Amino acid sequence: MQQVIDSIKSQAEQSLIPALRAAEDQTERAVLIKSFIKVEDRKIRDMHDAGAGGQRVAGARSAMLDAAIHAAFITTEERLSPKGKVKVAVTSVGGYGRGLLNPGSDIDLLFILPVNSTKIATLTKTLIQEILYLLWDTGFKVGHATRSISESIREAKAEQQSKTALMDTRYIAGNEAMVDKFITTFRRDCIQKNPEAFFELRRNDISSRHKKYSHTVFLQEPHVKESCGGLRDYQNIIWVANVERGTCNLEDLVKEKILTKGAYKELEAAYDFIHRVRNELHYHTGRSTDILTLQLQGVVATNFQYPEKSILRRCESFMRDYYRHTRAIFNHTNSLMEIFHIEIQENDKVSSWLKFIPKPQKKRSEHDGFVFRDGRIYPKHSDIFKNDSGRMMRVFQEAQRRNHTLAPIMRRLIKENISLVNEEFLFSKANRETFRAILERKGDVAHILRAMHKVQFLGKWMPEFGMLDCLVQHEFFHRYTADEHTLRCIDQLDALVEDQRPERSVYRDILMSFTDPYALYLALILHDTGRAENLREHTDGSAVMAARVCSRYKIKGARRSLMTFLVDHHLTFWKYATNKNLEDPEVIEEFAGIMKTTERLEALLLFTYADSNGTNEEAWSPWKESLMLQLYRSTRSFLTNGKNQYEAEQQEEMQKLKKVTKSILREKYHEQLDLHFERMPEQYFRYRAPESIAIHVRAVRRYLIKDEKAEPGFQSSDLRWINRDDRGYTELVVTTHNRPLLIEKVACALAASQINIIAANVYTRTDGITCDIFHVCTEDQLPVTNANTKKKVEDTFSELIQQEDYQPEKHLKKKRNFLQRDSSDGGIPFPVRAFVNNHASQQHTAIEVQALDRIGLLHDLFLEIGKSGLATVHARICTEKGAAVDTIYVNHLDGTKVTDQDEIQKLEYNIQKLVGFEHAE
Incomplete structure (x- = not known):
């Protein structure tokens, strides 16, 4: 230099x-x-x-x-x-x-x-x-x-x-x-x-920044300067060392035995690496760019000449290095701040007592080679683990039982002795029993697992989890690395114990009454371990890892069966709730067949809640939660009462539903109500609230009156907006006579006003009147409340249904999705998929799509389906962070499934081409 x-x-x-x-x-x-x-x-x-x-x-x-x-x-x-x-x-x-x-x-x-x-x-x-x-x-x-x-x-x-x-x-x-x-x-x-004031200033700076960046280095798109473990954390500790020790050279802290040689080398290597990344970002963009976006990760990985052939693998290797370096800065600087803070506290205690007054005795106790003082655990001497390696597990149990943290010197000692976690340690019955006891304390597990992970103990004790260390997840909705995601799932589970919000009561009650928390927590730790295997379906790899851990931990019988079930099916609840028609009794029967018992059903709901909330902050929206609970309650009823009783109850509920709905409506609507129950398909009534049916009956009557008064040739319709603020969406009920391209025109009118469709149900009465129900929200995932926006949708739709020559281009202006891959910048491609699935439903053919979302995408899908001579009967739409994950159920116009293989291949080809699937040609 x-x-x-x-x-x-x-x-x-x-x-x-x-x-x-x-x-x-x-x-x-x-x-x-x-x-x-x-x-x-x-x-x-x-x-x-x-x-x-x-x-x-x-x-x-x-x-x-x-x-x-x-x-x-x-x-x-x-x-x-x-x-x-x-x-x-x-x-x-x-x-x-x-x-x-x-x-x-x-x-x-x-x-x-x-x-x-x-x-x-x-x-x-x-x-x-x-x-x-x-x-x-x-x-x-x-x-x-x-x-x-x-x-x-x-x-x-x-x-x-x-x-x-x-x-x-x-x-x-x-x-x-x-x-x-x-x-x-x-x-x-x-x-x-006033060094104490400066130290407090730096502590506050660290605290506020770490809170802003979720207290983790494992963000999908980190800020190289301000995020946890970024350049600012390193600079903070230099400033503090300057004030506390009069040096800007961390090597001096090694001489004072505050910092180990290994930690010093890690800090210096990490600081150098992040500067190199920042240099590349600035050189590539030509400006002060400090956010390591998904696109730029591909650029940096390629320019740093990571050897992997695919861009995804190069990004994984690069980001794994990045996270390991930022984690080193994050952990070491936090430890140094803690050491300095302890010293300041000790000095304050000494200076606050006059010499002629006896100093207060520190609250101190000893047990099993550990010293407990001021909320921290210290080693009695440096050989405590060499004398008894089992203490390495027991120290975490003591931390949990006493609500203590590990002192910096204890964390350092664990790292120095981590090689003691060998094969003998892994197969020790005593260690297994201690670990089991830790996992059985509901609501008090996550922070102990984090403490284990911080000192590299968790990955050594459970190598299956260790393989997830800093592992980037390229499934788009994941915000964190695989190890951080897993720990956040356990955070979510723990938090339920003290969460008194009424809307969380169903999950809290399940957790508090659950009889085997060991199996539940252990399954959560293992549920994503298969991601390290780079398999197409990581659940398969996770199930293998879970079986291996069960064998090593001597887990047998019902507990092993429950663990294996949870790991193997940890995505099943989510897939059924968001992709399938929950109003179809056959779907409920099929799902109940997978669950088999209410215990498994409840455990999987709890598991799904934790997994979804640990993925990112938006994954558990009110709308998605309503689907989960609908599936849970229907399946629980089916499992509790059996199929025959379940169906009988459905019929009984139908009669009660009609009676209650009639009581809501004035007498002038009663005739139309009878016709509505007679002419609507049976699935429409399942899980439909009487208040909603009453709204639909009024809408049908209003539409018929409009249609009767309309000029010859004018196509009438009735659009009704229903606020569902508690579920995070607005319900739009479109009532008119069925005609070609109807659903496409509704989608066009909504897209023209930048409104997202999150679910669509198409119902046609036997007299040809449709009652199509759309759950819609704004681009910000909020209910549609603006009166001008609603009026624009109504006017656009009214204009469209008059057209015999349908021309959507006038209303749909496609805009580029922020995720769209630019081949010139080396970015990470979004995984686009589209295929036809005839196994998802006995009655319908499912078209499953994962694609970059854009205004008009759903309209184009509906239009392509219509061009193929098919009718959309139900749709599950999921739009999040610029990506669409949709399942659309279709039939031939006569109500039959698509079974001809040539027809299926042609449909699949056209849909793949529409969504930009690269291999469609």
């Missing part, structure tokens, strides 16, 4: 400075500096492209700018004041002050004056302005301040952000003695006088 810096300085001294001295005007000087920076920056970029470390590249760019500013300063000073030096100093602060300048970063300068800025001399002012103009002309974004030493100290005391920036003040040019004086004064007056 020093060689690169010396080369840059030499080039400036030999060519730039003489050229600046000979230049005739400011414009020529700006061209010379710009040319110097361009040449040197090209050399540095070549270093980066050749694989140079992040700090080396950023340091070289800082040295390049130092040389340019120094050259500009001395030549300008010589020209403006040939008889003597101007008493001013140029310093760098902030990131540039640390001597690391990424390609897109701004530069921050502080000009230190010998007098207050209000009394600045004309000559000094002119010199500063000329230097700034030269930098601006080269294209740099320059932040600057011009202050005296006393003014800078006052600013630092008044504004904490300024105080932090000034900690990295570094001399560049001018009066070096003033810079030394400023640094000494700043340290004395702003840091040493």
Whole structure:
């Protein structure tokens, strides 16, 4: 690195400075500096492209700018004041002050004056302005301040952000003695006088940032500077070490035995790696880009020459490295902050007691080689694990029982002795029993598993889980890595114990009454372990892993059966609820056949709740939850009462439903109600509230009146909007006579107003009147409440149903999906799928689609189905984060399934082509 810096300085001294001295005007000087920076920056970029470390590249760019500013300063000073030096100093602060300048970063300068800025001399002012103009002309974004030493100290005391920036003040040019004086004064007056306040400032900064980024490094699209484990975490600990230990070199903390050599090396390697990533982001985008998006992950992985053939595998390898490095910074810096905090607390206790008053005795106890003090667990001596490796498991049980955390020294000792978790340890009955006891404490498991994972114990104790470490999940809806997702699932399960919200009572009651929490928690830990196998269906691999763990842990009988069931079927509940027609009794019977018992049904509902909420914050919407609960309650009734009783109850419910609905309606609607029950298909009435049926009956009567009064040839309709705020959507009921392209025109009218369809049910009475029900929401996943939007939909639909020559293009303006892969930027392709499934329903053919969502996609699907001579009878629509996962049930116009293989292949081909499936040709 020093060689690169010396080369840059030499080039400036030999060519730039003489050229600046000979230049005739400011414009020529700006061209010379710009040319110097361009040449040197090209050399540095070549270093980066050749694989140079992040700090080396950023340091070289800082040295390049130092040389340019120094050259500009001395030549300008010589020209403006040939008889003597101007008493001013140029310093760098902030990131540039640390001597690391990424390609897109701004530069921050502080000009230190010998007098207050209000009394600045004309000559000094002119010199500063000329230097700034030269930098601006080269294209740099320059932040600057011009202050005296006393003014800078006052600013630092008044504004904490300024105080932090000034900690990295570094001399560049001018009066070096003033810079030394400023640094000494700043340290004395702003840091040493109140170090506790500064430490608290840094703690608050860390806490707020970590909260913003979900307290995890394992985000799908992390911010390389501000996210957990990013550059800011490393810089924070440097600032704190500077205040607490008077050093900016972490190697000094190794000498003081606060930091291990291994931890120091991990921190330095991680900091260098993230700088390299940031350099690449800035170089590629040409600006200060700090969010590592899905698209840019592919760019970085490719440019860093990860060897895997596919873009997905390259991204996985790169992001695994990225997460491991950021996790090292996250864990080590948090540990150092904790160590410093403990020291501050200890010092506070000592200083707060007068010498002549006896010091209070610390609350301290010992057990099994552990020392318990102030809510933390310490080792009695460094050989506790060597003497008894089982303590490695028992220390976590003690942490759980006493609600203690592991002291930094304990965490370090576990890592140092992790090799003791060997085959003998894994097959130890005592260790198994202790682990089982930990998992059986409902609501108190997740934080212990996180503590195990933090010190690498969990992955060693359960190698099947260890394979998930930092594993990127390219299923689009997952926000976290596989290991973090698993732990968040367990967070969700734990949280139910103290969650008193009425809407969570069904899950809380199941958990609290569940008799085998060990099986439930263990199945959650294992449910995604198959992802490490790179199988098409990860559930198969997970089931194999679960069987292996059951054998090692001697789990047999009913417990093993339950665990295997939960792992094998952890996606089944979700798939049935979101893809199948829950109003079809055969669907309920089929699902009940898989569940077999109410215990399994309840366990799988609980499992699905935890899994979905642990995937991302939007996965468990009110609409999706209503589907889950509908499936759960129907299946529970079927399992409890049997098929015959279930069907009998359905008929009985039908009669009750009609009676209650009639009581809601005024007498003038009763005749239409009787016709509605007589002419509507039976599945329409299943799980339909009497209030909804009453609304539909009124809609039919209103439509018939409109139709009777309409001009000949005019196609009448009635659109009714029903708010379902508690479920997160609005219900739109479209009543008219059935006609070709009807559902396509409804979809077109909705798409034209940027309204998403999340479910569609098409019902046609025997007299030809349709009662089509759409569950719709805004692009923000909220109910449709705007009156103007509703009016636009109604007007558009009224216009469309009059058209014999249907022309949707007038209303549908396709916009590019933000996920759309640009082949020029090396991004990750979205997994597009489309296929015809004749096994999903006994009555209908299912078309299953996963595609990039866009305005009008559902309309185009419906239109393609209509062109194929088929009718849409039911649809399950799921739109999330720019992706559509839909299941559309279709039949021939005579009500039969599509069975001809040629017809199926043609339908599948056309749908695949429509959604952009790459291999459709």
